Amino acid sequence: MENIKKDIEELENKLKNYAYEYYTLDNPTISDYEYDVMYKRLLKYYDDYPELLSNNSITRQVGYSISKKFEKYTHQYSMYSLDNVFSIDELYEFDNRINKEVDNYSYVVEPKIDGLAISLTYENGKLITGATRGNGLVGEDVTNNVKTITDIPLVLSENIDITIRGEIYLKRSQFNKINDDLKANNQNTFVNARNAAAGTLRQLDSKVVAKRKLSAFFYNVANYQELNIRTHYDSLLYLKKLGFVVNDQIKQAKNINEISSIINDIENNRDINDYDIDGAVIKINQFDVQEKLGFTTKYPKFAIAYKFVAEQLETKLLDIEYTVGRTGKVTPNAILEPIFISGSTVSRATLHNYDFIKTLDIRLNDIVIIHKAGEIIPEVVSVVNEKRAIDSKKLEFIKECPICHAPLIKIDDSVDYYCSNKECPAIIVEGLVHFASRNAMNIVGVSISSIKEFYKLGWLKKFSDFYKLEDYKQDIINLKGYGEQSYLNIISSINNSKDVSLDRLLFGLGIRFLGAKSARLICKKFNDINEIINAKYDDFITINEIGDKIATSLIDYFSDKENIDEINKLILLGVNTKTNNINLTKDSYFANKNIVLTGTLEKYKRKELQSILESLNANVVSSVSKNTDIIIYGKEAGSKLSKGQQLNVYLMDENELLNILDKELE
Ligand SMILES: [Zn+2]
Structure with a gap:
């Protein structure tokens, strides 16, 4: 509990600081996505431990401090912000909540423009004020600046009183121009178009604002009741008619499936647009339904923002850990300050090899960018050079195997380093684990930890030793955590493995470059393992999909007497080495799919x-x-x-x- 309290306090402090940087200084130091993810984590804590939620929490505050540069403007209709979701699953939940409360509704989906919200008030068809959102209740009066934006009509085609909301943004092309100019004048450039738009709108000199050419999209009529508008979609059509720019990707949807297909289109168009978006907004179309649903303490219940998932986040590289694989290959792994990304906490990421570290100039204590594409192993993709710490240390790759201390060598022209010791415990254990694995010999009764333990005890060093484990019957039964039943499971699993097809054995031997598929292709051509052992390079290379690397590796492997001795032992111990039990003619369920x-x-x-x-x-x-x-x-x-x-x-x-x-x- 103490840890949780500490974590919550830390999140609160960080988020408040980031919010200040973002809203008041227009100078965020983290990505929106990182902010959202941290915010969600905090909310999750309060869901689990509501007793820890205080009134000071950022989750209770609607807004942030307002700068003193502009006159305050009190909104007649408060400007709400939206709750975020990151997955279609969460949209289903959103819809379920609505479905419980109301009937007969549909949705409108719009791209979420990455700009800053603006509220415009017209009286008798004339623009009276333009104000930023501020804290939702009170914003800043930026009327003079708003008037310089050509997308914003000063006079409407109808003499009406109307309050509308939209997003001020900078076109990407315009953003690049502004940054080029700033650079040419040795001035600081903007981080992104959104900050540039925010910084520009809050310029005190309207001439500068006019020169920077802001744009705007409009998406909301606040006083729709007075104007007798029934649906959100109708309000958008009306805005268009009045001369406002309405985004052309806005669509109506009946259900979440339709919404997700529209979101897909919006995301696919993301790079084509001349404006930045960071997601989509989903709103209930019918105003009467919106009113029925109302608001939570912070957000409307009738609308939600779907944020596109960024797959890259920043964290600190604390240490490097080296692992030795089955082939002896040494892989450097980054030990990271734990970070929550794409649904899980990541504290390790691969650095691939030493060339990779050198090329990217990755150093200890660096702030690095981590990439995780949902299911792939997380990796370090780059270093944030601007955030390099004074105590950053260049990385020297190790010269010795971290397990057996034998010198590391390079094989052929590979970028990787390998342990030079064939007897390296790491190589042997990984080899045994591979041999027993599900798509090799399928000895599922012997866990990886058992393999490691039996190796340490000297019972298991070679593949053939699996088939001699019966010699240690009493020892295994007496081992802590084992017993009679475990022993029986182990032995039955080992005995079953004697009958697996030859391609699995061939794959299990761990011959360099030889995958499960190649092993199967080879077994189609030969009758038993002796034919494979005696085959020539040409016999292998003529097999479709078997190239020079695999063929050479096979010849090398079978020319090593130790390997042949081991195979002969396996034959004597009753392991199947014939290909006749492979049902290769049968069409697989998965074939050609x-x-x-x-x-x-x-x-x-x-x-x-x-x-x-x-x-x-x-x-x-x-x-x-x-x-x-x-x-x-x-x-x-x-x-x-x-x-x-x-x-x-x-x-x-x-x-x-x-x-x-x-x-x-x-
Ligand atoms: Zn080693």
Whole structure:
């Protein structure tokens, strides 16, 4: 609980500071997305621990301090801000909440322009005031500046009293021009178009404002009741008629599925527009329904902002940890200050190799940008040079294996370093883990931690040792955490593995470059392992899809006497080495299908599953389209799954996948 209190306090302080930078200084130091994610985390805490919520909380405050540069303006109709969501799932929840309270409603979806909100008041068709949102109740009077914006009519085509809301923004092209000019005059440039627009509108000199050429879109009539307008969409048509610029991507929608397809279009157009957007706004169309729903303490219940998910966030690189893989390859990993990104907390990310570190000049204590595309392992993509700390330290790559201290070497022209010791414990253990893995020998009864433990105890060093574990029956039963039943499970799983098809054994041997698919292709050509051992380079290279690298690697592997001895031991211990039990003629369920993987699966790593599916002649592709046949999804599946739903793609969960694979692979 103390930790939670501390965390909440920290979030409150940070958010208040960021809000001040954003609203008052027009100079944010973090991305909107980061802000939103932190804000959500805070809200989540208060959901779980409502007793910790105080009146001082930023979540209770509607707005922020107002600068003293301009006259205050009290809004006749308060300007609300919107709650955010980041997924279609949350939109369904939003709709469920509405559905519980009201009937007969529909929606309007609009792009969320990344500018700053403005309220304009016209009397008798003449522009009287323009004001910023401020804290929603009181804003700043920026009428003189607003009058310089050509998108804003000074006189309307009808002599009416109307209060409208819209977004002031800078066109991207104009933003670039302004920054070029500032640069040419050795002045500070703007971080982005939104800050430039905000900074410009709040210039005291209207001549500067006029020169910078702001633009505006309008999306709301505050006094619709007086004007007898019934729906939001009608109000937009009316705004257009009066001479205001209304965004042309605004559409009506009946339900969340239609909304998600419109959002998709908006996101796809994102790069084509000459203006920045950061999401979409979804509003109930019928004003009477809006009124029935009303407001929470902070937000309207009838509208919500859907924010596009940024996949990149900043955090601090605290340390480097090196891991040694099955091939001996040494991978540097960044140890990060934990950060919440794309649905989970990340504290490690891959740095790939030393060349990568050098090229990007990544140093200890640097602020780095982390990328996580939903399901992929997070990676460091760049360094924020402006935020480099004085205590940043250049990274020297290690010279010795972190496990066995043998010197590291480079193989061929690879950028990677490898442990030079064939007997390196890391290499041996990773090799055993690979041999036992699900799509190799499928010895699922022996966990990775058991493999490590048996290795340490000296019972398991080579593949053949799995089949001799019975010699340690009593020792295993007596081991802490084991017992009779565990022992039986282990042995039965090992015995079952004797009958798996030869391609799995070939893959399990861990021959460099040889994946599950290639192993299967090779087994189609030969009758047993001896034929494969005795095959020539040309026999391999003539197999479709087997290239020089794999062929050379196979020849190397089988010319090593130790490897052959080990294979012979496996044969003597009763492991199947013939290809006759591979049902290669049968057409796989997955054959020729376009498959997309998304989310986290429990039993498979993504790469493993991809290689299995490819060995079954499936095409594994990365993005969802109408040509996708199947989406295999795991936990925390994101936009791909929702896109699949829209496109009526067949959705397969892990249980169904395992059932089919069990049949296919036996
Ligand atoms: Zn080593």
